[in-house]
Amino acid sequence: MRRGDLDDLAAFATVARTRSFTRAGAELGLSPSALSHAMKALELRLGVRLLARTTRSVAPTSAGEQLLRSLDPALTEVARGLSRLADWRDTPAGAVRLATFGWAARTILAPRLPAFLLDHPDISVEVIVEDRLIDLVAGGFDAGIRLAQAVEGDMIAVPVGPDLRTVVVGTPGYFARHDPPATPAALERHICVNYRQLGGGGLLPWEFEEDGRDIKVRVAGQLIVNDEALSAAAVRAGAGLGYMMEEDVADEIRDGRLIQVLGPWCPAYPGCRLYYPDRRVSPAMRALVDALRWQPN
Numbered sequence: 001m002r003r004g005d006l007d008d009l010a011a012f013a014t015v016a017r018t019r020s021f022t023r024a025g026a027e028l029g030l031s032p033s034a035l036s037h038a039m040k041a042l043e044l045r046l047g048v049r050l051l052a053r054t055t056r057s058v059a060p061t062s063a064g065e066q067l068l069r070s071l072d073p074a075l076t077e078v079a080r081g082l083s084r085l086a087d088w089r090d091t092p093a094g095a096v097r098l099a100t101f102g103w104a105a106r107t108i109l110a111p112r113l114p115a116f117l118l119d120h121p122d123i124s125v126e127v128i129v130e131d132r133l134i135d136l137v138a139g140g141f142d143a144g145i146r147l148a149q150a151v152e153g154d155m156i157a158v159p160v161g162p163d164l165r166t167v168v169v170g171t172p173g174y175f176a177r178h179d180p181p182a183t184p185a186a187l188e189r190h191i192c193v194n195y196r197q198l199g200g201g202g203l204l205p206w207e208f209e210e211d212g213r214d215i216k217v218r219v220a221g222q223l224i225v226n227d228e229a230l231s232a233a234a235v236r237a238g239a240g241l242g243y244m245m246e247e248d249v250a251d252e253i254r255d256g257r258l259i260q261v262l263g264p265w266c267p268a269y270p271g272c273r274l275y276y277p278d279r280r281v282s283p284a285m286r287a288l289v290d291a292l293r294w295q296p297n
Contacts, residue, residue, distance in 0.1 A: 008042045016060040093122035094284035099134040100145035116291045123284045131197045148270035159294040161271040165246040169258040171238040180261045184208045191240040192219035196226045206243045208265035
């Protein structure tokens with residue numbers, strides 16, 4: 001194997017996985033044009049076209065797919081070998097790729113991740129924030145953070161936050177104009193702020209429980225958003241009822257700026273979990289798990 005071939009093969013695998021010179025270049029720290037030239041040089045050396053290019057996309061050819069099937073397990077084993085070397089170091093080192101959603105990034109990672117990075121200067125962390133569920137293995141992630149109910153049963157799951165509760169709230173001004181709903185079904189007569197999930201595109205149903213039975217309500221209103229801050233701003237301005245995380249509005253409920261309704265239908269549920277598929281984790285990953293693990297008071 002020529003010097004540099006392994007780097008080019010790893011770069012090819014990244015391009016084939018992301019199907020984009022731009023996204024692959026961002027992962028590898030290379031410009032899209034430099035990466036494209038490297039791939040053309042690799043194809044020239046091998047005498048085989050590996051990537052089919054158009055003005056808008058790039059995808060592996062049949063030969064490229066065959067090469068990728070051979071490369072993936074080999075590159076994975078190389079990565080594992082390099083990770084094992086970290087066990088010989090005095091301090092954990094390496095990279096961790098993490099997938100999560102906006103609320104967890106804001107409430108779990110933002111308060112704790114900076115301190116972790118300061119304590120572990122040899123560990124780098126990449127965080128991708130998306131509403132949609134991500135296949136960790138296919139996406140090249142080491143771990144994810146999701147609500148417990150969204151984590152598959154075959155994953156190793158570690159609590160990273162307390163139990164949660166989603167509540168329905170409105171301002172005193174809103175309830176001066178509308179009678180409070182007595183049951184979840186009564187929400188159909190109310191103006192509600194809807195949230196459209198970024199990944200799947202569907203409207204988030206409002207979920208309740210009665211006598212152990214789950215109830216999902218599709219609400220309607222004047223505003224549909226896909227941004228938590230804008231949704232919260234509309235609710236706090238009295239433009240409609242909101243379906244919000246209790247800890248986000250606890251102070252406002254306590255001092256009367258917001259009024260909670262339908263409390264008996266809003267039980268607590270298990271909170272966020274950091275999850276990953278393999279018990280054999282790198283020292284860097286192990287250190288991150290330990291730092292994020294929830295410790296009840």
